Amino acid sequence: MRINLVWKEYDVLVVGSGGAGSNAAETASDMGASVLLVTKDPLSASDTKISEGIATVRGSGSEDDSENALSENLQLAGGDLPDINITSAFAKDSQKAYDKVRANGLRPKISAITNNPDPLPLPMGGHTKRRSIGHKNSGVAFGHANWNSIVKDTKIDYKEDCWLIDVITETNKDDTKSVVGALIYDAQCGEILAVVCASVVVASGGLSTIYFPKTDTMRGNTGDSYAIAARAGAELVDMEQIQFLPFCLTSPPAFEGLLGGEPVTASYLGVLRDKNKKVILDGVYLRTRAECSAAIMKAVEDGRGTKNGGAYLDMTANKRAPKSGVYFMNFLKGSLPSAYNNVRQAMSKSESQCDDLWEVRPSAHYMMGGIRVDENCRSIGGSNGLRNRGISGLFAAGQAMGGLFGANRLGSTSLTEGAVFGQRAGKSAALHAQKSVINLLNKKLFIEKAKRVHSLIGQKGHLHASKIKLTVQKKCWENLGPIRDKRRLTNTKLFIRKTKKQLKNINISNRTKWNQALIEYLELENMLDTAELMAIAALERDGSLGGHVRSDCPNISLFSKPYSTVARFFGNDAHVTRLQRKQTDFKKLIKFKFEEQKKFLGAKFLRLMPMRLKDNILEKRYKKIMNIQKSSITVQPGSVEAAIGDQKIL
Amino acid sequence: MTIKNVRDRQYLNVTIITHLDGKDIPVKFKYKKRHDREKPMALDILLQAQETSLPDLAFRYGCRARNCGVCTIDINGLPRIACRSVVRENDNLKAMSTLPVITDLVVKRDQISRQLRGKIYRNSGGNDLNVDASEDYHELTSCIECYACLHNCPMHEKNNVELNESRERYKYGNPFSLLKLQAIVLDPVSSNQQKDDAVTQAVKLGLDTCLNCPGCKCGIGIDLKGKVVDPLVNASKKIEE
Numbered sequence: 001m002r003i004n005l006v007w008k009e010y011d012v013l014v015v016g017s018g019g020a021g022s023n024a025a026e027t028a029s030d031m032g033a034s035v036l037l038v039t040k041d042p043l044s045a046s047d048t049k050i051s052e053g054i055a056t057v058r059g060s061g062s063e064d065d066s067e068n069a070l071s072e073n074l075q076l077a078g079g080d081l082p083d084i085n086i087t088s089a090f091a092k093d094s095q096k097a098y099d100k101v102r103a104n105g106l107r108p109k110i111s112a113i114t115n116n117p118d119p120l121p122l123p124m125g126g127h128t129k130r131r132s133i134g135h136k137n138s139g140v141a142f143g144h145a146n147w148n149s150i151v152k153d154t155k156i157d158y159k160e161d162c163w164l165i166d167v168i169t170e171t172n173k174d175d176t177k178s179v180v181g182a183l184i185y186d187a188q189c190g191e192i193l194a195v196v197c198a199s200v201v202v203a204s205g206g207l208s209t210i211y212f213p214k215t216d217t218m219r220g221n222t223g224d225s226y227a228i229a230a231r232a233g234a235e236l237v238d239m240e241q242i243q244f245l246p247f248c249l250t251s252p253p254a255f256e257g258l259l260g261g262e263p264v265t266a267s268y269l270g271v272l273r274d275k276n277k278k279v280i281l282d283g284v285y286l287r288t289r290a291e292c293s294a295a296i297m298k299a300v301e302d303g304r305g306t307k308n309g310g311a312y313l314d315m316t317a318n319k320r321a322p323k324s325g326v327y328f329m330n331f332l333k334g335s336l337p338s339a340y341n342n343v344r345q346a347m348s349k350s351e352s353q354c355d356d357l358w359e360v361r362p363s364a365h366y367m368m369g370g371i372r373v374d375e376n377c378r379s380i381g382g383s384n385g386l387r388n389r390g391i392s393g394l395f396a397a398g399q400a401m402g403g404l405f406g407a408n409r410l411g412s413t414s415l416t417e418g419a420v421f422g423q424r425a426g427k428s429a430a431l432h433a434q435k436s437v438i439n440l441l442n443k444k445l446f447i448e449k450a451k452r453v454h455s456l457i458g459q460k461g462h463l464h465a466s467k468i469k470l471t472v473q474k475k476c477w478e479n480l481g482p483i484r485d486k487r488r489l490t491n492t493k494l495f496i497r498k499t500k501k502q503l504k505n506i507n508i509s510n511r512t513k514w515n516q517a518l519i520e521y522l523e524l525e526n527m528l529d530t531a532e533l534m535a536i537a538a539l540e541r542d543g544s545l546g547g548h549v550r551s552d553c554p555n556i557s558l559f560s561k562p563y564s565t566v567a568r569f570f571g572n573d574a575h576v577t578r579l580q581r582k583q584t585d586f587k588k589l590i591k592f593k594f595e596e597q598k599k600f601l602g603a604k605f606l607r608l609m610p611m612r613l614k615d616n617i618l619e620k621r622y623k624k625i626m627n628i629q630k631s632s633i634t635v636q637p638g639s640v641e642a643a644i645g646d647q648k649i650l
Numbered sequence: 651m652t653i654k655n656v657r658d659r660q661y662l663n664v665t666i667i668t669h670l671d672g673k674d675i676p677v678k679f680k681y682k683k684r685h686d687r688e689k690p691m692a693l694d695i696l697l698q699a700q701e702t703s704l705p706d707l708a709f710r711y712g713c714r715a716r717n718c719g720v721c722t723i724d725i726n727g728l729p730r731i732a733c734r735s736v737v738r739e740n741d742n743l744k745a746m747s748t749l750p751v752i753t754d755l756v757v758k759r760d761q762i763s764r765q766l767r768g769k770i771y772r773n774s775g776g777n778d779l780n781v782d783a784s785e786d787y788h789e790l791t792s793c794i795e796c797y798a799c800l801h802n803c804p805m806h807e808k809n810n811v812e813l814n815e816s817r818e819r820y821k822y823g824n825p826f827s828l829l830k831l832q833a834i835v836l837d838p839v840s841s842n843q844q845k846d847d848a849v850t851q852a853v854k855l856g857l858d859t860c861l862n863c864p865g866c867k868c869g870i871g872i873d874l875k876g877k878v879v880d881p882l883v884n885a886s887k888k889i890e891e
Contacts, residue, residue, distance in 0.1 A: 041712060042720055042759050042795070049794075050717040099779060105791070105837060107783035115780050136788040140717065144791045144833075147763070154768040160760040161752075188758060218712045253684055254691045254733070258715055342715065464705035509706065514753035516708040 001458040001510045004191045005450055007443075010036045010157075011433035012199045012426070013182055015164050015228070018046025019418025020398025020425070021203035022146035023100070027426030028201070029155045033433050036195060037150060038162035038184055040204075041220045044147040047205055047399065048418055050218060052338065053138030054120065055415040058094045061119040061130025067091040069128060072584070073410060076592050077126040077288075078368075079546050080562035080583050081238055081406025083385075089375040090404060090413075090420055097419035098133075104145040104152070108133050121625065124411035125264060125288070132412035138338065142415060161188040161514075163522050164224065165453060167200050167232040168445050169391060177233050179393030180442045183449050185522065190513030192453055194446040198436035199393050199429035202229055202371060203422060206399040207242070207534075208364035210476045210527050213257045215364040216248060222523040223530025225400030229371045230533055234391050235381045235568045237402035237579065238369030239537035240548040243409050244482045246292030248363035250308035255346035257363045259339040261313065262411075263287050265332055268618055269317035269607055272296065273357065274304035280311060283603035286596075288408055293362040294549045297483035301551055310361030317607070319354040321615040327622030329354065362482045368409050368547060369537070370402035372566065377401060377425035378432075381568075383579065393432055397425035406564070406581075407546025456518060458510035465506050465520035468499060469527065476531055484538055485552035492535040496528050529569075536576045537565040558589055659686055664695055664737060667744035668707065668754045674744075677704065681737075692732040692743055693721055696755070708754035719794035722746055722869065723755050729798035731869055748800035762797065764819040765827055769851050770834060771844045779839060786877055787836040790829055798869030799825035805859040823855030825866040825874045831855075832878045835885065849885045857886055 012028045014021050017039035025037045059065045070091040074082055102108070111118035119130045135141045150156050165183040172178060179200050184193040207223035208215035215221070226236055247261040266284040272295055274280050281287065281295040296311040306312060318328040332354065333340050343352050350356040373396050374380050374387070381389030398418045405413070475495050479488035503525065508517040541548055543556035562581040567574060583589075606614055662681040667674050681695050690698075693711055700707045712718035714733045721732040724744045737743070749757035800806045806824040834840050834848040860883060865875035872878075 041710075041718075043763055045712055045718045045720050045795075050713040050715065102779045103839075105833065105839075107787060107791075107837070107839075110780050110782045117780070137792040140794055141788075141791045143795075144793070147795075148770055151763050151767050152770050158760075161758075188752060188760075213714075216715075218718060219714075220712065252688060254694055254714070338715075466700050466705045470701060511753075514708055514756060516706045516753065519708075520706070 001512075002454050003457055003512045005194050005447070006186075006191045008036065008193055008195045010034045010195060010197045012036075012201065012429045013038065013195050013197045014201045014203060014426075015039075015224075016046070016203035016205060016398070016400075017043050017146070017150060017158070018203065018205060018398065019048035019142060019146060019415060020400070020422035021201070022149045023097070023419050023422025024201045024203055024395075024397055024426035024429065025156050025158075026149040027423045028430040031427060031430035033430035035156045036197070037156055037158040038164065038193075039158070039160055040163050041218070042160055043150060043158065044143045045218070046143070047217050047221070048146060048415060049139050049143030051139035051142070051415060052336075053135040053141055053415070054124070054132050054412040055098060055135075056094060056127070056131055056410075056412045057098045057117065057119070057133050057416065058091055058131055060117055060133055061123075065129040065131055070094070070131070072588075073127055074405065074413070075584055076588070077408045077410050078406025079408065079556075079558065080581055081241070081546075081564050083375070083403035084582060085375040086403045089424065090417065093420040093424070094416050097423050098416065100423060101142065101145050101419050104148045106135065106141055106145040108135055126408075126410040139415075159186060159193075162186050162193070163519060164204070164228055165192075165522060166449055167228055167394065168442075168449060169232050170442055170445060174388075176388050177391050178436075179232070179391060180438050180445060183446060183453070185453070185518065187514045187519060190511070192450055194450065196438055196446075198433040198438055199395060201377075201395045201397060201425045201429050202400045203397045203425070204228070204400060206367040207527075207530050208367070210473060210531055211364040211481060212473045213253075214248075214361070214477050214481070215257050216245060216259045217365060222527050224523070224526045225396065226370060226533060227526035227529035229379070229391075229394060229396065229400075230529060230567075230569050232391055232394060233569070234379045234394055235372040235566050236370060236533055237372045237564045237566055238406060239402075239534045239567045240541050240565060241368040241405075241407050241546055242364060242534075243289060243366040243368055243547045244293040244362035245365040246289055246296060246362050247313055247358070247360040249342060249346050250306075250310050250359050250361045252346060255342060258342045258346075259336075259363070260343050260358060260360055261332075261339055262336055263289060263292050265336050265339070266313060266315055267318045267328055267331060268603070268621070269321070269614075270313065270315045271317075271607070273312040273314050274299040275306050275312075276304060277312070278304075282607060283600045284313075286599050286603055290408055290547050290549070293482045294544070296360070296362060297481075297549065298551065301483060306359050308359060308361060310359050312357035313360045314357045315354045316357070321611065321618060323615050324618035324622055327619065331622060331625065366409055366414060367399055368402070368405040368407065370400050371396035373401050373403060375424070376428045377421050378428050393436065395425040395429050397421040407548070456508055456521065457512065457515065459504070459506065459508040461505035461507040463502060463505045463507065465517055465524045468502065468506070469520060469524050472499065472524065472527055472531065480531060480534055480538065483549050483551050485550060486539065489535050489539045493532065493539075496532045496535065500528055532574050533567040533569075536574045537567045540565045540576045540578065558593060559586070659683070662690065662695075662737065663739055665740070665742045666696070666699060666704070666707070667742060668704070669745060669751045670753065679703065689736050692723060692725055692730065692735045692737050695737055695743065696732065708756045710756055716870070717794060719796035722796045722798055729796075729801045729869065731796055731798070746797065746800070748803075748806060749797065759797065761819050762824065762826060765823065765855070766830055767819070770830055771847060777839050777841070781838040783838055784836060787833065787838075789872055789877055790833045790836065792870065793826070793829055793868075793872060794870060795826065796869040797826060799866050799874060801867065803866055804863055805856045808856060808859065822859070823852065823857070825868070825878065827855060828852055828857070828882055829872070829874065829878045832882055835881070846889060849882060849889055852882045853886050857882060
C-alpha cells in the first residue's frame, strides 16, 4: 500500500535525542545549520537519562591530571584497541563539553575549597586520577539538560515517534559515496519523511536490546545506529566488544536484567561462588566487569551455574566482620544506591542485608564498538583510515561510534563521550553541509527506496515480527552473549541468514499511522543486521579480550600485537578484516600488569587472614573512605535519597 | 484446595483497552503467572500479551526501572508508571486519558514539549557556572516526565485534548510545563530578566487556573503545589505589583 512521501530539506539530520544527539543538534544549529532531529522514543528518553549520572571531567580532582594521563587510561583499559586520536580528543574536550551541558541546566555540587564541581572521593576503576563527577537525580538531571538544549529555542526542528529507515547515499564518479538524505517512518503522522540533507549524524544509541531481557538499558537499543550505517556502506570497528555488567538480577521477571551491584561494591571480602558454593573468583572488587562476567559464564558453561543461569555473589564475609561489617553495609548502600534499591525490592531481606548470597548474572550494558569514525566523528575506512574510504556526510557520536573504548570502557566515561563527540559531530556535520550542494535530481534515489516501504505496508504473512524478535533475543544471548565459541558463532550466522529469509512472511497491517507491526519489522531488521556483523567480528577475534570471551580459545595477551576488527556489508554479504593498532610502550604495559597482579595478591592475602586481624584493617579502610566522602557528597547520585520526590511514596 | 483454585492462582485476568482509528476495543487477557507468588507489573502484562495473543499491541516503554518516564498508562482510570505498578485481578489497562491516543496504549506526547519551544531560556551567557543550586532546584530536576500530573489538571483540561489533536502546540499549560519554568526561576545561573520572563510565560499558559485548584499530583512524588505552583503564583503577584 502506498504511504505519503513528505519532502523536507535540511542541512543536518540528527538521529537520536540522548546525550550525543542533543549535543550534536545544538552545536550544528549554533553554527548556523538548519537541523532536524528525529527520535523514535520521546525526547531525551535515552540511556543517558537512565544512567548513574556520573561523568568524567579531566582535571576536576587534581591539577596534574594531564590530557595524556586520561588518554592513556583509556588506551590501557581498552587493550590498545582505541584510536589514539579519539582518546586524545576525549581528554582534550571533556571540560569544555561538560560545561556546555552545564549551560543547559546541569548543576553539580560545587566544592567550597576549589570553587569547582567536586569529583567522587576515589578514582573509579581504571582511572588513575579522581575525575568522576556525580550528580543529584543521576541521569535524569542530564536528561533535563539535553531536553532543554533541543527545546530552548526554535532553531532546532524535532520530531518524536520517527523511525529512521535508511540513509540515502549516491555514488560519485570516483566511486566514493556521499550522503544525500534519509528516509524516515513518521509513525505519529503516518507518513514517510524524505529528508534531503548533506549530513546525517547517527546518535541512536546501542544494541543491548538484542539480549533483552538480559539488559539494564533502554528498550530502544535495537542496534539501529550500526545497521543504518552498515547498510549505507560504512565500516564498523570492534563489533565483538560489548560490555556486560556482571552483577545483575535474575528474578523476579520485572527486575530481570537490572543492575544489582558492581565489582567494587562487592568490597574487600566479596567473592563469586558457583552453585556448589565453591569460590570461582576472588578479589572481585579489583576485577573488571569483563573478568567477573567471564568467571560467571564459565561456571555456567561447566554446568556449575545457578538455577537461573548465573552465579552467587557472596558478600557475607564483609557483613560478618564484627567491627567493619556496619561500615560495609553503609558503603554498599551509599556507593551504588539505585542498584541497591533494585536489590532491596527484588530480593529477600536476608539477601539484601548480605546475610545470604545474591544470585547474579551478567546483563548487556554498553556497546564499545561501533561506526568507524575519526576524532571529528566523520565516517572513515580502509587500512589507513581515510575519509574518502568512508561515507562522506555520515557522522556518528555516543554509543553509536567506535574507536574510543576498544575492549573495555572505564566507569563514568560514556556521559562525557556523548557530550564531547556529540558536539564534535554537530560541528563536523554543519561544516560539511556548508560546502555541499545536493543535486535534487537524486530524488529518484529516495523514491526507489520508498518503494520497499510501500510494499511492506499490507504485507501478508503468517509470522509476527514481535515474536521473531523474542527468538532472536534468546539466540543472541545463548550464542553471541557473554561467552562464545566457534560453533555457536557459526550457528548464529546461519540462524540470522535463515531468519532474514523469513522477513517476507511477516504480517504487516495496511495502516499507515502507528503501524506497530511495521515498527517491529524495522527494528527486527536492524537487530539482525547488527547481530550478523557482531557474529563475524566475534569469529574473527579468535581469543578472549575485554568484553569478548571465547571459551574455545586462549586469552589474547596484552603484549601481543593489538588489532581491531572491521566489519561491513558488501551488498548482502558481511565481511570482516583486521586493522593494526598502535601498541602502548612495553615498559608501561609491564608496570600496568605488575600493579594489577600485586593488587590481586594483596586482596587474596587479606581475605585469608584471621578475622580479628582483617577486621581491624578493614575498619580503618572504611573509615578513611567514609571520611573523605563526608566532606564531599553526602547524598549520592542516583539514590533514593537523591530522588527526593520518591521518598513520600516509598 | 480445589483444582479450580490452583488454576486461579496461576492466572490473572485483566482487560486491555486497545484503540484503533478512534475507537476503543476492550480485550480480555489472561496473564499466565510465571510462578505462584508472582505479582506482575502492568508492563509484564503488556509484554506477555504482545508475546502471545496480541502480537501487534502498541505501547511505550523504556528502562523498566521507573527512570525514563515513557510507559505511563491509565490503570482503572488513574495514571500509573507501567513498569512499577502491580496489577490486580480485573484491572483495566488503557492509554492515558489526558493526551490524544494514537494507537492502543500509545499517546501523542510531543505537543507538551512544543508548548515550551523557544520559551525556556537557557544560556550561561558567560555567567559563572560554579554556583550551587538549591535543594528545591534539584527536587524539580528529579522529574522523569511521566505526565501523570496532567490528570485532573484544570489548566490542561482547558485545551480540550481530543479536539485539538491537530494543533501544533497546546495553548494552556500543565504542571510539567510550570515545573520547567520554575526550574529557570530557581536556577542560580539565570539572570533576573530570565526569571521574570519564566514567570510571565507561566501566566500566559494560564497560571490563574491554579488559584482555585486544590493542587496537583506527581507520579514520583514531587511537591508540585508547594515547590512549583505556589512560588510561581507568588512571583506573578510580585511582578504585577
